[in-house]
Amino acid sequence: MGPEKMKEIITDVLKDVDVVIGYKQGFDKLHATPCFINKAEQIEEIIWSPVCVQNLASFLPSLKAKKVGVVVKGCDSRTIVQYMQEGLIDRSKVVVVGIPCTGVVSVKKVLDKVNHQPIEDVVFEADGAILVKTPAGETKLSLADVSPDKCSTCLYPTPVVYDHLAAEPIKSVKAPEDVYKDVEEFEGKSLEERKVYWEKEFDRCIRCYACRNACPMCVCQDSCIAESRDPHWISQKSNLSEKFMFHMIHSIHLAGRCVECGECERVCPMGIPVNALKKKLNHDMKALYNYEPGVNPEDKPPMYTFSVEEKKIEEHKL
Amino acid sequence: MSEIAPKELRIVGFLCNWCSYGGADTAGVSRFRQPTDLRIIRVPCSGRVDPLFIVKALLNGADGVLVSGCHPRDCHYTDGNFYARRRLEMLKQLLPYLGIDEKRFHYTWISASEGQRWQKTVTDFTNQIHKLGPLHSTTEAHSGS
Ligand code: SF4
Ligand code: SF4
Numbered sequence A: 001m002g003p004e005k006m007k008e009i010i011t012d013v014l015k016d017v018d019v020v021i022g023y024k025q026g027f028d029k030l031h032a033t034p035c036f037i038n039k040a041e042q043i044e045e046i047i048w049s050p051v052c053v054q055n056l057a058s059f060l061p062s063l064k065a066k067k068v069g070v071v072v073k074g075c076d077s078r079t080i081v082q083y084m085q086e087g088l089i090d091r092s093k094v095v096v097v098g099i100p101c102t103g104v105v106s107v108k109k110v111l112d113k114v115n116h117q118p119i120e121d122v123v124f125e126a127d128g129a130i131l132v133k134t135p136a137g138e139t140k141l142s143l144a145d146v147s148p149d150k151c152s153t154c155l156y157p158t159p160v161v162y163d164h165l166a167a168e169p170i171k172s173v174k175a176p177e178d179v180y181k182d183v184e185e186f187e188g189k190s191l192e193e194r195k196v197y198w199e200k201e202f203d204r205c206i207r208c209y210a211c212r213n214a215c216p217m218c219v220c221q222d223s224c225i226a227e228s229r230d231p232h233w234i235s236q237k238s239n240l241s242e243k244f245m246f247h248m249i250h251s252i253h254l255a256g257r258c259v260e261c262g263e264c265e266r267v268c269p270m271g272i273p274v275n276a277l278k279k280k281l282n283h284d285m286k287a288l289y290n291y292e293p294g295v296n297p298e299d300k301p302p303m304y305t306f307s308v309e310e311k312k313i314e315e316h317k318l
Numbered sequence B: 001m002s003e004i005a006p007k008e009l010r011i012v013g014f015l016c017n018w019c020s021y022g023g024a025d026t027a028g029v030s031r032f033r034q035p036t037d038l039r040i041i042r043v044p045c046s047g048r049v050d051p052l053f054i055v056k057a058l059l060n061g062a063d064g065v066l067v068s069g070c071h072p073r074d075c076h077y078t079d080g081n082f083y084a085r086r087r088l089e090m091l092k093q094l095l096p097y098l099g100i101d102e103k104r105f106h107y108t109w110i111s112a113s114e115g116q117r118w119q120k121t122v123t124d125f126t127n128q129i130h131k132l133g134p135l136h137s138t139t140e141a142h143s144g145s
Helices: A003-015 A040-045 A074-085 A109-115 A181-187 A189-203 A210-214 A240-254 A262-269 A276-289 B022-029 B051-059 B080-098 B115-132
Strands: A018-027 A032-037 A069-075 A094-099 A119-123 A129-134 A137-142 B011-018 B040-043 B065-067 B105-109
Touching: A003 A018, A003 A040, A003 A069, A003 A094, A018 A189, A032 A040, A040 B065, A069 B105, A074 A094, A074 A129, A109 A137, A119 A189, A129 B040, A137 A210, A137 B040, A181 A262, A189 A240, A189 B080, A210 A262, A240 A276, A240 B051, A240 B080, A276 B040, A276 B065, A276 B080, B011 B022, B011 B051, B022 B040, B065 B080, B080 B105
Parallel strands: A018 A069, A069 A094, B011 B040, B011 B065, B065 B105
Antiparallel strands: A018 A032, A119 A129, A129 A137
8 A cells, every 4th residue: 555656646747737745744744734735856855654544535625725736545535525515616627536445543642652752663564464663672562452433433445536546445334333333322311310421521622623623614714703792602710511512513513414524532632532422413414314425526515404394303392 | 390400400402493492482481391401502403513612511511411403304494404403313322421321312203392201301301311421520620611
């Protein structure tokens, strides 16, 4: 799964776009960082490995005026489909370089395994093993043990939309019914247990808004109602009800739009399961409207439309 | 009103201008007895009710929230209540996931002529909230904004 084929494709793509967004190595071998390529000599910087965690599709709405090439994994590709559904990009101005993906790492999980030692080298072996070198020695990990949760139920390892594919397509071996198992399990808890759980999680939130900033579907960015003073939805007070309210804003604005890329959870410095409420909403959207975000460009997000006779919504009695 | 506990609870009602607010008015003009825990906020249309209004109310001191609009197909703006139905149902299913009893939130459709239906809805919902009791303990700091 070397980047050679990808570099070839990008060399071609670069001829008729303004910029190509890919990955290059960050400050150490465990970190990749997005790179914006507009000159052929930059192509050598491009990397592809399981440390390429960021969802690069997130940059597309802000680059709408340009013709852009973008490297996407299977999960990231759903963002593009969702943007198409919502009219947030002009598909004819985007060239999608898809990478069939067998899973990425969670940088946090790897660092935990090596006791947060400085990283000297990271090598990915063909059998899925990862060798991490630190001053304390070499640690052998398996990709499955240090992958983010989203990889364990990924149904779309091959991008759902692409113009070029950098490797042979991969079929998912995961069961669709497992995707929302965590949601269903949580629903088995009592009301009180659930309340205590969320209060404990949200109480840690420092409202840095990293989750919102990283979210590809949080397209309002600086106009976010979490920060506006008029209307003043939430104050600057650091109490639980304000934090709770912020998470309700993020969740409800994502209802039936979250592509489950997991960026929100990846960037949270407090380890809050930010994606969990959106997964619950997606679970309901599937049950109510048989809708799954970011899969079919022809679909309409369920909150953007209605049926006169809603088959699955029953009147609530008092 | 004997079934209602003497202490009032805080219930917020979002009613659309064209049907449900009219229905509440009809009930008032007809002098139907109603519990007095409900504070009504008139909105142009049930489609104006952002689910976050309901969350905000519940987080900041309300013990229950009632939303009522025109019957489906009778919306003054043609399809506002169709959108509302999807949003409100979404919230109805989300609340229990957060540990908030979904019985604290009810949405329904009442026309301007249905004074009796309004009376019954308010009475039943108020009773339901009284059965659940206050959402916030008095010591909790829910000072809001
Ligand atoms: S809420 Fe989280 S998982 Fe969903 S689209 Fe936004 S960043 Fe991705
Ligand atoms: S990234 Fe984490 S700490 Fe920051 S606002 Fe989001 S949930 Fe809160």
